Every structure is written in C-alpha cells, then in structure tokens.
Amino acid sequence: MNCAESEILIHALIDGELDAGHARDIEAHVAACPACAEKLEAFRGLREAIAVANLKETAPASLRSRIEAALPRPAAPVIAPRKFARPSRRAFFGGFAAGAALSGALAASLVLTVFRNDERQIVADEVVSAHVRSLQAGHLMDVETSDQHTVKPWFNGKLDVAPPVIDLTAQGFTLLGGRLDYVDGEPVAAIVYQRRKHVINLFVAQRLGSRLGGTKSETIQGYNVRHWTEQGLDFWAVSDLATDELDEFARKVSAAVSAPPS
Amino acid sequence: MTDDANAEQDKARRFRDAALPYLDDVYTLARYLMRNAADAEDAVQECYLRALRHFDSYRGPAMKPWLLTILRNVCNAEFARRGKQEIPARIPADDNAANDSAAEDLPLWQEHAASAETALLRQEDGIAIRRLVADLPQQFREAIVLREVNELSYDEIAKLAGVPVGTVMSRLARARAMLRAAWHGAAGATPATPPKTTPEAAS
Numbered sequence: 001m002n003c004a005e006s007e008i009l010i011h012a013l014i015d016g017e018l019d020a021g022h023a024r025d026i027e028a029h030v031a032a033c034p035a036c037a038e039k040l041e042a043f044r045g046l047r048e049a050i051a052v053a054n055l056k057e058t059a060p061a062s063l064r065s066r067i068e069a070a071l072p073r074p075a076a077p078v079i080a081p082r083k084f085a086r087p088s089r090r091a092f093f094g095g096f097a098a099g100a101a102l103s104g105a106l107a108a109s110l111v112l113t114v115f116r117n118d119e120r121q122i123v124a125d126e127v128v129s130a131h132v133r134s135l136q137a138g139h140l141m142d143v144e145t146s147d148q149h150t151v152k153p154w155f156n157g158k159l160d161v162a163p164p165v166i167d168l169t170a171q172g173f174t175l176l177g178g179r180l181d182y183v184d185g186e187p188v189a190a191i192v193y194q195r196r197k198h199v200i201n202l203f204v205a206q207r208l209g210s211r212l213g214g215t216k217s218e219t220i221q222g223y224n225v226r227h228w229t230e231q232g233l234d235f236w237a238v239s240d241l242a243t244d245e246l247d248e249f250a251r252k253v254s255a256a257v258s259a260p261p262s
Numbered sequence: 263m264t265d266d267a268n269a270e271q272d273k274a275r276r277f278r279d280a281a282l283p284y285l286d287d288v289y290t291l292a293r294y295l296m297r298n299a300a301d302a303e304d305a306v307q308e309c310y311l312r313a314l315r316h317f318d319s320y321r322g323p324a325m326k327p328w329l330l331t332i333l334r335n336v337c338n339a340e341f342a343r344r345g346k347q348e349i350p351a352r353i354p355a356d357d358n359a360a361n362d363s364a365a366e367d368l369p370l371w372q373e374h375a376a377s378a379e380t381a382l383l384r385q386e387d388g389i390a391i392r393r394l395v396a397d398l399p400q401q402f403r404e405a406i407v408l409r410e411v412n413e414l415s416y417d418e419i420a421k422l423a424g425v426p427v428g429t430v431m432s433r434l435a436r437a438r439a440m441l442r443a444a445w446h447g448a449a450g451a452t453p454a455t456p457p458k459t460t461p462e463a464a465s
Contacts, residue, residue: 042442043442056290063303063306071277072273
C-alpha cells in the first residue's frame with residue numbers, strides 16, 4: 001500500500017465499502033504514515049460536517065400534491081352490492097335532465113351525498129395506503145417517543161390543527177410516536193400506537209374525508225379501518241388488529257378526546 | 263368499471279406506495295442537479311410520470327436508485343435540450359437559513375473559537391457546506407449527493423452513472439478533496455463559479 005492508493009481507499013474506508021482485508025491494509029498504512037492519517041481524520045471530519053449540515057431537502061407539499069393528482073385515482077374496493085347503492089354521477093345527472101320531479105334542494109343534497117360517499121371512499125383507500133407505506137418504508141415515525149408531551153408539540157407549526165395525542169399505555173395501547181403524513185395531498189398527523197405486534201396508525205386532520213359525522217368501520221386490503229368525527233376533527237384508525245380490538249382502541253381515544261383534561 | 267381500469271388503478275396504488283416515500287430523496291438530487299427550485303420540481307414531476315409509465319417493466323434495482331436514475335436522465339435530457347452542460351448556479355444552499363443576508367457575507371469557512379454560540383455557528387457551517395457542495399462541478403456534486411444524502415452504495419452509484427466503481431471512488435475522492443480545500447479557503451481549489459448566492463424564494 002502506498003500513499004497514492006491510500007488517497008483513494010481512505011474514502012472507501014470511511015464509507016464502509018471495504019472488505020476486512022483491505023480495511024486492515026489501509027489501517028496499517030495510516031498507522032505508519034502521518035500524512036495519510038491526517039487526511040483520514042480530515043475527511044472523517046468533513047463527512048461528519050456534511051451530515052450535520054443536513055443537505056437533504058424536503059419536497060414542497062404542492063409538488064407532492066401535483067404528483068399524487070397525476071396518478072389515476074385509487075379504485076374503490078369492488079364489492080358487488082355497492083354498484084347498485086352508488087349510481088354514477090352521469091346516470092344521476094341523466095335522470096335529472098330527463099325531468100325527474102326533484103326539487104333543486106333535494107337534487108343538490110343527493111349530489112352532495114354521492115360526492116361525500118365517493119370522497120370518504122377515496123380517503124379511506126388513501127389512509128390504508130399511507131398505513132402500508134409507513135410500514136414498508138421504514139418510516140413509521142418522525143418523532144419516536146412514548147411521551148405524549150413530546151409528540152404533541154412536535155406537530156406545532158407542521159399542521160394547522162393541534163392533534164390530540166393521548167397516552168393509552170395503561171389501556172394496552174403503547175404510544176410509539178408521531179409522523180407527518182400526506183393523505184389526499186394534504187398534510188395530516190399520524191400518531192402511531194402498538195398493541196402486541198400490531199401497529200395502529202391514527203390519522204387526525206380537519207376535513208379529512210367527510211363531514212357526515214357518525215362512525216364507520218370497514219376492511220380494505222385486509223386492514224381494518226375506523227373513521228369518526230369529533231371536536232371538529234376527523235379520526236381514522238388503521239391497523240391489522242382485529243375489528244373488536246380496533247373498536248376498543250377507537251372508543252378509548254374517543255373517550256379521552258371528549259373528556260376535559262383533568 | 264372495466265378490468266383495464268382496475269388494473270390501472272391497482273398499478274397506481276402500488277406505484278404510489280413504492281415510489282412516493284422517496285420523494286424527498288429525488289427532490290434533493292434534483293435541487294443539486296438543476297440548481298433551482300422550479301426546474302427541480304419540473305424534473306421530479308417528469309421523473310415520477312416516466313417511472314409510472316415504466317413501472318410495469320420495473321424489476322429492480324431497488325426503488326430508490328431506480329428513481330434517481332430516471333431523475334438523472336430527465337435532468338440530462340433537459341441540459342441537452344438547452345444545449346449546454348448545466349444552468350448557471352442558483353444554489354440551493356440557503357433554504358434553511360431563512361433570508362439571512364448576513365450569511366452571504368460569511369467567509370466560506372472559518373476556524374471558530376470555542377463559543378457559547380455553537381448552535382449558531384453550526385448553522386453557519388451548514389450553510390457554508392451546502393454552498394460548497396452546490397458549487398462543485400456537476401459530476402462531483404452528483405457523486406457527493408448520491409453518497410452523502412441519498413446514501414447509495416458505490417455499486418449503486420456506478421450503475422446509475424454508467425461508470426465503473428473505480429471511477430465512483432476517484433470522483434468521491436476528488437469531490438471531497440475539493441470540498442476540503444475550499445473549506446480551508448485554499449487558493450486555486452475554489453470552484454470556477456464564485457459562491458454568490460441569490461436567495462431562493464424565502465422559505
């Protein structure tokens with residue numbers, strides 16, 4: 001090993017790209033060569049400084065929305081009866097134009113309902129996609145802590161709402177942390193819980209899906225989804241947890257959200 | 263709904279789940295290659311459209327290097343269209359620094375005395391380093407960003423850039439030597455473009 005070789009190989013060393021044999025060779029050379037030792041130190045320092053400088057940029061939300069919008073909309077899960085329950089908008093307008101005796105107000109409310117059901121379905125699909133994505137990408141949490149008083153302020157300034165972050169450890173749901181996610185092109189809070197080996201993503205945002213109120217449970221792609229509205233916020237809980245346990249989770253969150261802080 | 267439409271939407275869903283988590287990685291490389299936010303956004307959008315078109319035939323490599331390869335092709339096509347190698351620098355160095363005009367007058371690097379204002383100094387160092395990286399010639403800038411930010415392996419960088427691994431190693435060595443020299447303000451090693459920054463849209 002000479003200095004010319006070492007010049008190149010010290011980079012492979014600090015990048016962890018050398019096999020053990022070459023790593024030993026270069027370390028032996030560096031131990032005997034003050035000039036190369038100094039370079040190794042300097043480049044390690046440089047690498048650290050680059051890491052601290054954090055060169056990674058965050059894509060603007062508008063770009064994310066534009067890309068999402070360019071993708072074909074996700075299909076509603078194909079369940080035969082829904083075909084009858086959900087007339088297409090074209091068919092509806094067709095009927096309207098044919099002179100069906102509907103008052104304007106009634107017509108408008110029907111259109112709105114169709115819209116809302118569609119919208120809720122799209123959001124439900126997206127929420128499940130976000131859940132799957134969070135499990136796949138090794139990007140479950142941006143802030144990793146079981147302390148609700150750390151998670152809640154973390155969302156400050158990232159969202160236009162303050163999502164409730166509730167510690168349910170005593171009730172068997174461990175708080176893992178929080179994450180900023182995107183659903184339907186909008187930033188939402190994702191609060192991550194765990195029961196046994198099952199991860200629960202609780203998505204919270206304003207206007208996330210529907211303003212119908214009430215609760216709705218369904219199963220999409222094998223994941224259980226529960227949606228409800230409370231205190232002006234939309235809650236979506238998604239997990240591979242069994243329905244009854246997810247319901248229990250939702251009830252506990254709901255109880256804690258509506259109860260005034262003691 | 264036809265089967266075709268279903269397949270199309272299923273594909274879109276799989277694509278979204280696989281590709282969107284790397285949006286920040288793709289965008290970062292685009293910022294450093296295209297050197298301004300608007301061009302970077304266009305390149306990223308085009309990259310994702312192309313990736314979706316070719317998603318059916320995608321068999322690897324891993325999603326991240328695949329997307330970055332497409333992004334790089336998009337950028338190179340744009341450079342070729344404009345008939346020059348690259349666009350004059352508008353450096354993505356100051357986005358995180360608010361519009362701190364004082365930052366522009368900083369020397370590129372300075373040895374700091376130990377100080378209680380370490381955090382501030384770190385921030386200034388960060389700005390300086392981002393600017394130094396942004397000022398590297400294209401192929402060295404690309405190598406550094408792929409390695410230090412996108413965290414690709416030498417092998418992945420070599421395949422992406424279509425060069426042997428040895429070339430990747432020497433580019434990284436050159437790039438870091440240039441950074442180190444510029445960092446110490448050594449004469450003759452500063453990049454051709456003087457690090458004059460136009461602040462991007464204030465963030």
